[in-house]
Amino acid sequence: MKNTLLKAADEAGKIILEYFEKEYTIESKDVISNLVTEIDKKSETKIIEIIKSEYPDHFILSEEIGALKTSSEYKWIIDPIDGTINYAHKIPICCVSIGIEKDGEVVMGIVYNPMSGERFFSEKGKGAYLNDKKIQVTSQKSIKSSLLVTGFPYKSSRELDGPVSSFTGFLKMDIPIRRLGSAALDLCWTACGRFDGFWEYNLNPWDVAAGYLIMEEAGGKVTDFDGNKYSIYNKEILASNGLIHDDMLKVINPNFQK
Numbered sequence: 001m002k003n004t005l006l007k008a009a010d011e012a013g014k015i016i017l018e019y020f021e022k023e024y025t026i027e028s029k030d031v032i033s034n035l036v037t038e039i040d041k042k043s044e045t046k047i048i049e050i051i052k053s054e055y056p057d058h059f060i061l062s063e064e065i066g067a068l069k070t071s072s073e074y075k076w077i078i079d080p081i082d083g084t085i086n087y088a089h090k091i092p093i094c095c096v097s098i099g100i101e102k103d104g105e106v107v108m109g110i111v112y113n114p115m116s117g118e119r120f121f122s123e124k125g126k127g128a129y130l131n132d133k134k135i136q137v138t139s140q141k142s143i144k145s146s147l148l149v150t151g152f153p154y155k156s157s158r159e160l161d162g163p164v165s166s167f168t169g170f171l172k173m174d175i176p177i178r179r180l181g182s183a184a185l186d187l188c189w190t191a192c193g194r195f196d197g198f199w200e201y202n203l204n205p206w207d208v209a210a211g212y213l214i215m216e217e218a219g220g221k222v223t224d225f226d227g228n229k230y231s232i233y234n235k236e237i238l239a240s241n242g243l244i245h246d247d248m249l250k251v252i253n254p255n256f257q258k
Contacts, residue, residue, distance in 0.1 A: 001100065013112050041064055061078070082183065093182055126217070137219045140244065148178070149177065197239065
């Protein structure tokens with residue numbers, strides 16, 4: 001299964017890289033800022049083709065086509081391009097993200113940015129890797145010395161209070177924050193120690209399935225905004241090195257009590 005996962009990500013990455021500087025069709029989905037490109041669809045088609053050639057009975061959940069349901073214990077959760085807005089504007093911060101769930105638990109995942117050549121991979125219980133190097137979260141204990149990363153929902157004009165309130169809360173503490181435009185890479189960059197913490201509202205399973213496992217296998221902590229056990233079907237996520245987790249929760253959720 002690992003070989004199929006790696007092959008699917010690699011072949012999708014070739015498509016993404018091939019068309020990066022070319023012209024292609026771009027459309028809006030439910031809101032004008034939520035884009036889908038011709039290349040998202042090409043990438044998705046290739047990934048599913050490879051999976052189905054090896055595992056025709058497996059369940060597939062993918063961003064563009066939705067659910068191809070079966071009774072299999074295995075589910076492949078696919079984002080053919082996470083960071084489509086970046087890709088459509090020729091910004092090389094985007095990736096293929098594929099997670100594999102078995103009986104409701106994510107057991108394997110890959111996040112691959114073909115522009116940078118960075119491939120994050122994890123298998124349950126076996127650690128997390130950037131290319132061939134094992135990665136781990138930071139040991140930063142002070143939230144005021146941390147570097148954080150976040151994202152904003154496409155429909156933020158209708159769901160503004162939470163994202164803006166938490167963002168402002170951290171800014172008032174003089175904490176530097178970045179906004180990259182790819183939740184999958186935000187998780188991986190936190191897992192490998194570039195960031196100390198990440199939070200975001202209104203995400204989907206394909207945004208986080210692979211990155212969530214990579215984050216946990218790198219020694220990080222992932223919860224919802226109440227500090228409860230995280231599920232990739234939650235809409236909100238907080239991921240950190242664990243040491244600043246409670247301090248982040250207090251900013252994001254003023255009602256949080258340890």
